[in-house]
Amino acid sequence: MISKQSFVFKAFDEKSFQSTAEVWTQEALNGLAFPSEIEQLMAWAARHLAPQEGASVAYGIFSPDSKVAVAICEIVVTRKSVRSKWIKMLRVRLRPQIDDALNSTSEASSAGLRDALEIFIQATLGTFKLGKVAQANTIKIYGRTRQQADFLRFLGVELEKLPHNPMMVAMEGKFLVVQSA
Amino acid sequence: MKTASKDSSPTLVVDFPSDQELRSAVLRAVENAGTDLFKTFLNDYKQATETVAQAA
Numbered sequence: 001m002i003s004k005q006s007f008v009f010k011a012f013d014e015k016s017f018q019s020t021a022e023v024w025t026q027e028a029l030n031g032l033a034f035p036s037e038i039e040q041l042m043a044w045a046a047r048h049l050a051p052q053e054g055a056s057v058a059y060g061i062f063s064p065d066s067k068v069a070v071a072i073c074e075i076v077v078t079r080k081s082v083r084s085k086w087i088k089m090l091r092v093r094l095r096p097q098i099d100d101a102l103n104s105t106s107e108a109s110s111a112g113l114r115d116a117l118e119i120f121i122q123a124t125l126g127t128f129k130l131g132k133v134a135q136a137n138t139i140k141i142y143g144r145t146r147q148q149a150d151f152l153r154f155l156g157v158e159l160e161k162l163p164h165n166p167m168m169v170a171m172e173g174k175f176l177v178v179q180s181a
Numbered sequence: 182m183k184t185a186s187k188d189s190s191p192t193l194v195v196d197f198p199s200d201q202e203l204r205s206a207v208l209r210a211v212e213n214a215g216t217d218l219f220k221t222f223l224n225d226y227k228q229a230t231e232t233v234a235q236a237a
Contacts, residue, residue, distance in 0.1 A: 092223060094223060099223075099224075102220060102223070102224075103220070103224065113216060113220075116219075116220070116223055117207075117208075117211060117219070120207065120211075120219075120222075120223065121203075121204050121207050121208075124203055124207055125200050125203055125204065128197050128198075128203060131195060131197060132195050132197065135195050136195065137195050139197070143222070145221075147218060147221040147222070148221065148222050150214070150218060151210070151214050151218045151219060151221070151222040152222075154210040154211075154213050154214040154218075155206065155207065155210040155214075157210070157213075158205075158206040158207070158209045158210045158213070159198070159203075159206050161206070161209075162198050162202050162205075162206055163202075164198055164199070164202060165198070166196040166197065166198075167196075167197065167198070178197070180195045180196050180197060181196070
């Protein structure tokens with residue numbers, strides 16, 4: 001378990017990316033993930049640190065005061081027209097230590113679940129905040145598989161139930177689409 | 182869609198729920214979906230790099 005504290009969604013800087021790459025790689029080499037998978041992820045992230053409209057960007061989720069991310073999110077900002085801009089959250093990759101705990105059969109599993117839940121909450125909040133900052137009227141969350149789409153349907157139902165609901169919520173293909181009304 | 186101005190580059194007024202409302206919606210979704218489905222949501226991304234790239 002990393003901690004029970006809340007996490008922070010933010011862009012990487014050079015130092016935080018280097019720290020994250022080193023720690024994640026070491027954890028993979030220690031058997032908590034496939035090293036080739038982490039190597040591939042870090043190679044992708046290294047090329048996608050700077051926000052650029054229309055391209056994927058790697059954002060980190062961090063414990064307060066830590067330079068090592070507990071998760072990496074892939075986000076895309078896309079302008080469809082002068083009056084339509086999308087933010088897409090495409091994936092959330094957990095730090096190997098948390099991913100291993102989440103999928104363990106030991107007591108660490110419940111701690112991993114708490115961390116994973118807080119990470120997903122921060123990924124969602126961060127994506128919506130980016131939407132406000134970038135004045136993007138549409139938020140899309142991607143679900144590749146049927147199970148992922150099923151989970152997103154549950155999330156869509158709960159978003160629609162919110163008392164302050166200025167949105168239109170729908171599943172469109174593999175995306176949960178939330179549009180500012 | 183609401184706009185703040187009517188010039189050629191209108192500023193969009195984007196209105197989404199508060200952080201607290203979003204947090205409560207996620208918590209209820211995980212509670213209703215079950216933790217296994219939630220775990221699947223996070224785990225599956227590991228093998229999905231190629232398809233995610235296509236979704237971008």
